Amino acid sequence: MLILALGEVLEKIEEEQVLEEERPAVIITDFKHAGEAMGLAGMLYEGELNLSPKDIGFCKLEAQQECLAGSLCIPKLLDVLGSRYRMLFFINQKHIVIVDDDDFARRLIVRIRRSKINQGDTREHFLYNFIGQFMSRDLELLGRYERRIMHMEENVADGKTEGFQNEIGPIRRELLTLRGYYDELMDMGKDLEENENGFFARKQLKYFGTIADRADRLMGRTAYLLEYAQQVRDAYQTQADAVQNKNMQFLTVVSTIFFPLTLITGWYGMNFQNMPELRQGYPGVILLSLVVVAGCILFFKKKHML
Structure with a gap:
């Protein structure tokens, strides 16, 4: 699958190196040139095309008659409660347009090219690799949360409770944020699998089911960590009440x-x-x-x- 930035696409079209039916299946652009990229891909978005990054607060997918319109609001692994990577993507029968001002989409594609032998010969496989790539490190992140909570549990058992409340509070807020994020990704995977517009080949829908299952497992692991953190907090409270x-x-x-x-x-x-x-x-x-x-x-x- 050919993946190009908008400038590269326009340059090839001017040089008549890319015919109408040979235009790239994936176009990466910024918010300023999103309308131009969608016009190039022949996409018609119903309603107001509001592409402000500040208005992207969720991961969701909307099925329209001419295209699928989705948004991605991805927490940063080193600052879950801070700013996020925000992107829009649009899909029709031939093309995918990714709108990103943070250059995060391009970095994800570079990582896919380095780590995947089959980088995505179809749109379905590309979306699977793309979404799966920014979920690939989340299991490791949740493992770090588990080790932190286990360390706090050991400190509570040893009576070392100084600063406990200041540490457990942010952990619970971060885990709640991640749980909501995985829930949104799971819903997005299911919406893609439903294939309401018929843009995807039926035999390729398994990729979207895998995305939904992975997000569901991550959400379940996050829910377990939230329960574990609550148990440690209860143990701390019991000890504090005893004192x-x-x-x-x-x-x-x-x-x-x-x-x-x-x-x-x-x-x-x-x-x-x-x-x-x-x-x-x-x-x-x-x-x-x-x-x-x-x-x-x-x-x-x-x-x-x-």
């Missing part, structure tokens, strides 16, 4: 010990005229207080509260 209960128990014991001392000091602090201990009662009050404290400590130790 808090222990602290509250200690404070309760201290309060209980000092309560009778407060009663004694309050009683002898009234200085009634006929109190026998008023003149020489200081040593007695001290001794009584010590006896009360010792008794309370022995009681709480017997109850294993100290």
Whole structure:
């Protein structure tokens, strides 16, 4: 399958090296020249052709009478919650137009050419390689998340919980983002497999089913990691509650010990005229207080509260 940038296509047409039926099946262009590329491929897009990258927030596919219109919003592996690679693609019976301002599509194709012997002799096989290429490293990414969560679980078991909440929060948000992204890719693969417009050969639809299955497996792995992260978070919360209960128990014991001392000091602090201990009662009050404290400590130790 011939893959060219828009400038290369126009140059060959001007030199009459490419006839109408021989124009490339895949054209890569930027957002500025998207309309020109679609006209060259003979594609008619119904509705307003809004090609702003800011308006691309999902991976989706829309079937129209003259073409299939899709968008790709791909998280960056090193910054899942940050900016994304955003592309549009259009498909008709002969051509595929990919609209990309980040040069990401061209880099994917270079990687396909380096790693694939059969780079895609049909449009279906090309789409399979293209979509599969930016999903190829996701399993490794999810493996890194799993190792991070396992390390956090070990730290919780060892009582090393400092900074736990600051670390687990971003991980859960990233995994939620990835789960939604894989769900969108799975739906896109199923929509391509349905072949509503009949643009694809029936025997080639297996490629799109493979894309949907791969996205489904990645989504399942992400859901498992989310559940695992929640279990580790629950373990941390249980440990934090245990520590808090222990602290509250200690404070309760201290309060209980000092309560009778407060009663004694309050009683002898009234200085009634006929109190026998008023003149020489200081040593007695001290001794009584010590006896009360010792008794309370022995009681709480017997109850294993100290």
